[in-house]
C-alpha cells in the first residue's frame with residue numbers, strides 16, 4: 036500500500052526522534068537548535084541532488100505502492116523526510132553525549148598533538164583520498180560497483196574536508212562522544228533498512244550493486260551508506276564545536292563571542308591558523324577542568340549546562356578558589372598558611388592596584404606568580420578573569436580563609452574556637468561563600484546577552500549572598516567529621532554549650548548522637564536561607580537561570596540527602612555524604628525542565 040514508507044517513519048524514526056527530544060529538551064539551548072538546523076539544511080541540500088541522480092538513473096527505486104506520491108526532483112517526500120530525521124536523530128544524540136564535555140580543553144594544534152595523533156590524522160586523510168579514488172574508478176567502470184562508487188565519491192570529499200579541518204580536535208575528544216552517535220544510529224538504521232528492504236519499501240536495482248549482504252536483506256552498500264552519512268553528520272558537528280570552542284576560548288583574538296555566532300564568524304574562526312592558538316591558556320583550562328572534575332561532583336555536573344564563555348570563566352573562577360583554599364588548608368603550619376594568604380593578597384594588589392598604585396601589567400603579575408607560587412597552581416591565578424570581577428569579594432574570600440587559621444592556635448594562649456556564635460557562623464559563610472556567589476553573578480552579568488538594570492542586579496547580588504550562606508551551611512553540615520579530623524569545628528560554640536558540649540568534644544568524637552541534632556539544626560538554617568533567596572533566581576536572564584538553579588540545587592541536594600538519612604549517608608566519600616550520580620542527573624534535568 037502507498038503508505039509503507041510513511042509507516043517506516045511512523046514506527047521507527049519518529050518515535051526515536053521523539054524520545055531523544057524528550058530527554059534533551061530541558062538541556063536544549065538556542066545554540067543546539069542552531070547547530071541542528073544548520074546540519075539538517077546542509078544534509079538536505081547535499082543529499083538531494085545525489086539522491087535524485089540515483090533515482091533517475093535507476094540505481095534504486097520505490098515501488099509506486101510504497102510511497103504516497105509527492106516528489107521533489109524525483110525524490111519521494113518520505114525520502115526527503117528521511118534526510119531530515121536521520122540528521123536530527125544523530126545530531127540530538129551527539130549533542131546529548133557532548134553536554135558534559137567542555138570542548139575548550141580539546142583545542143589543539145600540530146605542535147601540541149602527539150606523534151600518534153599526527154599519524155592517525157594523516158592515515159585518515161590517505162584513507163579518505165583512497166576511498167575517493169576507488170569510488171571514482173567504480174563509477175567510471177559502471178556495472179555492479181556503481182552504487183558503492185557513487186556513495187564513496189559523494190561522501191568522502193565532505194569527510195576529508197571536515198577531517199582535515201578538525202582531525203586533531205576530533206582525535207582528542209572522548210571516544211564515546213564521537214563513536215556512539217555514529218555507531219548507535221547506524222546500527223538502528225541497519226535494522227530499519229533490513230525490515231524495509233525485506234518488505235519491499237525500497238529496492239536497489241540488481242545491475243548496479245555488488246549483491247553482497249551484510250546480514251538478512253541488508254546490502255553492503257546500504258550498510259556503508261548509513262555509516263557514511265552518520266559519520267558526515269558527526270564530523271560536521273565536531274567541526275562546528277571546534278569553531279565554537281576556539282571562539283569562546285580566546286577572548287583576546289575574538290573579543291565578541293555571541294551565544295549564537297553567525298556562520299561567517301564561525302568560518303573565520305575555523306580558518307584561523309591553529310599555530311596562533313594560545314596553548315598556555317588551553318593547558319590552564321585543561322588543568323582547571325581536571326581540578327573541578329576531581330574536587331566537586333556537584334559543580335562539575337552543573338558546569339555542563341552553562342553556555343559558551345561563561346562556562347569557561349566559571350571553571351576558571353572555581354579553579355582559583357580551589358587553589359587558594361587548598362594552599363591554605365594543606366599548609367603544614369599556621370605561618371606557612373599565612374604566607375600563602377599574604378602572597379594571594381599581594382597578587383590581588385598587583386592585579387587591581389592598591390594604596391593609590393595603579394594595577395601592574397599582566398606580564399609583571401605573571402612574573403610574580405611564576406616566582407611565588409607552585410607550578411601546579413600558577414595557571415589558576417594567571418587565568419582568573421579579573422577584568423570581569425570586582426576585587427572586594429576576592430579580598431573578603433581571603434579574609435574567610437584567615438578565619439580558618441585561628442583553629443591552629445586553639446589550646447594555646449587561651450584562644451577560643453573562632454565560630455563562637457551564630458553571628459560568627461554567618462560572617463564566616465559570608466566571607467567564603469557569599470563572595471563566591473557574588474563573583475559568579477558578575478560573570479553572569481557580563482556574559483549574558485540580556486542586560487539587566489542596576490536595581491535588578493542589586494537584588495540578585497543580595498540573593499546570591501544569602502544563597503552562599505545556605506550552601507556553606509550545607510558544606511559544614513556535610514563535613515563535620517572531616518573538619519573534626521583537622522581540629523576544626525564550625526558549629527557555633529553557643530549551640531554546643533546548649534548540649535553541654537565544648538568544641539573539643541566534637542574533635543574527640545564527631546560521631547556522637549548530639550552532633551546529629553546540631554547538624555539538623557544547621558541544615559534547617561541552610562534551607563531557611565535557601566528559601567529566602569530561591570524565588571529571586573526567577574529574575575535571572577533566561578539563558579542562565581536554569582544553569583544557575585542547577586548549580587545551587589545540585590549542592591542543596593547534599594543537604595537533602597543529609598536530612599533524609601539523618602546523618603547516615605547512603606554513600607560516603609572520605610567520610611562525606613554524596614549524592615548518587617543518577618540522582619544528581621535527575622536533579623539537573625528536573626530543574627532545567629522547570630526553569
Ligand SMILES: CC(C)=CCC/C(C)=C/CC/C(C)=C/CC/C(C)=C/[C@@H]1[C@@H](COP(=O)(O)OP(=O)(O)O)[C@]1(C)CC/C=C(\C)CC/C=C(\C)CCC=C(C)C
Nearest residue numbers: 331334338349352353356357468472498499502506507510
Ligand atoms: C558551575 C560552576 C563551575 C560553578 C563554580 C562555582 C564556584 C566558583 C565555586 C567555588 C568553590 C570554592 C572552592 C570556594 C572556596 C571556598 C569554599 C570551600 C566554599 C564552599 C564551596 C563548596 O565547595 P566544595 O564542596 O568543593 O568545597 P570543600 O570540598 O568543602 O573544600 C562552598 C560551599 C561555597 C559555594 C558557594 C557558591 C557556589 C555560591 C552559590 C551562589 C550562586 C551560584 C549564585 C546563585 C544566584 C542567586 C541569584 C541566588
